[in-house]
Each structure stands twice: as C-alpha cells, then as structure tokens.
Amino acid sequence: MLKSTSPYELGATLYMPVLKKDALEYIAGRKLPKLRSMVLCLEDALLETDVLVGMDTLEKTLIRIGQVKEETEDKRFPLVFVRPRNLGMAKRIAEMAGIHNIDGFVAPKVRPGDYEKWVSAVRDTDLYIMPTLETTEVFDVGAMTALRDEFLANAPDRILALRVGGNDLMSCLGLRRVGKSSLYEGPLFYTISMLMGIMKSKGFDLTSPVYEIIEDGSTGEQVEQTWLREEVTKDVAFGFVGKTIIHPSQIDVVQNAFKVTRGDYESARKILAVDAPAVFKFGGSMCEPATHRTWAQRIMSRANVYGIVGEDETKAAYP
Structure with a gap:
C-alpha cells in the first residue's frame, strides 16, 4: 500500500550525488534539519565509470536508512527518492535490500509510452514515481495530453508529483537562464502554463524547476535572494507544490514562500x-x-x- 503523503511535503528538494560521502547525515536530518525532501542521483551526477560503485553505495545506504530510522524515534526524516539513469537501472534498484526505506523514484526524461513501463518496474514496491518532464515532447500539447492520459490509465496514485526539468527544457531551445530574471519572464512561461492546464486539471501536481543562480559570476559571492524569492512566490501562486534546489541557502527562501497568510x-x-x-x-x-x-x-x-x-x-x- 502506498504511503499517505501530501505533495506539499516535498518543499525544497535537494539533488545529491549518490556517492556523496555524508549523504546519510542529510537523510538522518543531522545536516540541514529543515530539508523536507532529497534525491539521490545516479544519472547526471554519476560518471558512467562509477555506475557499479554507485549502485553498491546505494544498496548499502538503503539498508543503513532503515537502521537509522529504527535508532531514532519521534523524528521527521526528509522524503528520500532515487533518480536512476534509466528504466533498466530502476528495475535493479527496486529489487535491492532496503528499498522499502525510501519514498520513491524520480523517473528521468519521461516521454509518452514510458510511464506504464515505470509502473511495471516498481509494481512489487510501495514506492511513488515522480516523472520528470524535460524532453522536446514537453513543448507538444498533443504529446503532453497523451502522456497525461497514460498517467490516468496506469496507477495514477503512484505519482506524488510531476517534476518540470527547466534546465533540460531550456537546453532543448539552445538557451540557459542568465542574469536576474525569473522563470515567468522567460521562454518557458507558455510551457509551464500549458502543463498546468493539462496536468493539474486532472489532479497531477507539479514541482517547479531549479533556480540555478547562486553566485555572482564576477565576484563569486553568494547572490542576494530577491529573484529566487520572487520566483518561488510566483511558483506558489501558479500552483506548484515544491521546487528543486541546488544549494542549502535556498531552503528557507523556498519553504517560507509556502507558508499561508x-x-x-x-x-x-x-x-x-x-x-x-x-x-x-x-x-x-x-x-x-x-x-x-x-x-x-x-x-x-x-x-x-x-x-x-x-x-x-x-x-x-x-x-
């Protein structure tokens, strides 16, 4: 049976390489105690030559998570998801010892026709799936409508939220975010509006893309958070339930925006x-x-x- 989890519990979601030596400290809540969700990444954050050691590290981490939870009572742990490189890797991970100690998978680059295969890969678990929308098909209304219908027809309750991969979508356009601007002033504004209309109208929540500017390019100093604060305020008003982050300094800014007046x-x-x-x-x-x-x-x-x-x-x- 799936856990009962509100998508709002995702909050600020921090991606972390599976080989990060102190990953368990974050999972146990000893580092960044305000962190609500995190993703152990075996895709972009892992070199092809490190896949075997990454898989071994993940299984050991999965087992250790269970031990940590048994040792610690009355403590809130962040939601933990795993991002595999592909469907085949997901199937192997789903059979690992300790897999029940996490909350789900982040499925990369999900296209029409893919989701049913992901559901099959995790059918013997109680894990959520968070499909990531980050390919050229995302710009096609017809393709997104077909994907939504696939979600509806195949275990829709498995989907905690859909993740919007902003950087990959910008890459599809040959662009990247520059300067002091928000998602809502850029070329993805139409796309996220369309996704909200197609997906959220049928009950699928979405999380907002990362705001990747954390330092001044000329001085190396951490930038003032005004633009991030403006963007996440619009995220909340737009209906997003969480936001990907790349730096711990973004946690409070993101999660404070979800407080209610x-x-x-x-x-x-x-x-x-x-x-x-x-x-x-x-x-x-x-x-x-x-x-x-x-x-x-x-x-x-x-x-x-x-x-x-x-x-x-x-x-x-x-x-």
Whole structure:
C-alpha cells in the first residue's frame, strides 16, 4: 500500500550525488534539519565509470536508512527518492535490500509510452514515481495530453508529483537562464502554463524547476535572494507544490514562500465549514464554497505542513 503523503511535503528538494560521502547525515536530518525532501542521483551526477560503485553505495545506504530510522524515534526524516539513469537501472534498484526505506523514484526524461513501463518496474514496491518532464515532447500539447492520459490509465496514485526539468527544457531551445530574471519572464512561461492546464486539471501536481543562480559570476559571492524569492512566490501562486534546489541557502527562501497568510487560512476555514453559506463575503472577496473548496483544501494542506506567516512554526505539523 502506498504511503499517505501530501505533495506539499516535498518543499525544497535537494539533488545529491549518490556517492556523496555524508549523504546519510542529510537523510538522518543531522545536516540541514529543515530539508523536507532529497534525491539521490545516479544519472547526471554519476560518471558512467562509477555506475557499479554507485549502485553498491546505494544498496548499502538503503539498508543503513532503515537502521537509522529504527535508532531514532519521534523524528521527521526528509522524503528520500532515487533518480536512476534509466528504466533498466530502476528495475535493479527496486529489487535491492532496503528499498522499502525510501519514498520513491524520480523517473528521468519521461516521454509518452514510458510511464506504464515505470509502473511495471516498481509494481512489487510501495514506492511513488515522480516523472520528470524535460524532453522536446514537453513543448507538444498533443504529446503532453497523451502522456497525461497514460498517467490516468496506469496507477495514477503512484505519482506524488510531476517534476518540470527547466534546465533540460531550456537546453532543448539552445538557451540557459542568465542574469536576474525569473522563470515567468522567460521562454518557458507558455510551457509551464500549458502543463498546468493539462496536468493539474486532472489532479497531477507539479514541482517547479531549479533556480540555478547562486553566485555572482564576477565576484563569486553568494547572490542576494530577491529573484529566487520572487520566483518561488510566483511558483506558489501558479500552483506548484515544491521546487528543486541546488544549494542549502535556498531552503528557507523556498519553504517560507509556502507558508499561508492568516487571511487565506481564515478564508479557507470558513469556506470548508459545514454550515458555510452558498455565497458570502470575507476579507474583501466573494467566497463561494462550491467553487473555492479545492483551493481551500489546498490552503489547509499547506498550513498543516508549513504553518501560517508570522506565527510560531511549531504549530505546523512538520516544523
């Protein structure tokens, strides 16, 4: 049986090479205790010559994760996913000892026709799959519609969220992010809007691409986080449930953006009340439970995970 996990629990997702020597320190929550999810990567972060040692390291890590969890009570651990190089590698990993100690797979470069094969690869596990949308097919509305229908027809509950691979999509266009700009001012704006319409309208959540600018190219100093903060604020408003990060300094910026304002919380609570009127005014806006119920439920989910802006973080379910 699949674990019951809210996609909002993903928060800021940190990718980490499987060969990183202190990876278990992050998994155990001893480093970056605010980290909510991480991906052990055997794809881009691993040289072809290191695949065998990477697989051996992963299996030892999977077993050790179980031991760490047994040794530590009443502690929140980050969600842990594995990103294999390909489907064949995923099948081998799914048979490893300790595989039940993680939460799922990040499936790279998923195209129409691929997802059913991923479901088959993990059929004997209780793991989630997070397909990554990062190929030229993502720009094709027809291809994405076909992929969505494939998701719907093959264990849709396996999908915790869809990951949008921003850098790979930019590479398809021969571009990369430069300067102080957000995702929403660039050429991917149409694409993410289209994905939201096609995927989210059928219940599939999405996570936002990484903001890869962390240092000033001329000075090497860490850049001010204003542009990241602006982008993740738009991510939340757009409907994304998490964001890939590449540096620990991005964790607080991303996860603070998912906190709920007191006004939105109270509005959601009133909309979900059993005795709510069919239409009423609150906070200067019209509230209509029949129309706004899903929004209100999502607000409550965010509040449960991240808390309310300006209030004690310990009131959240996962401080």
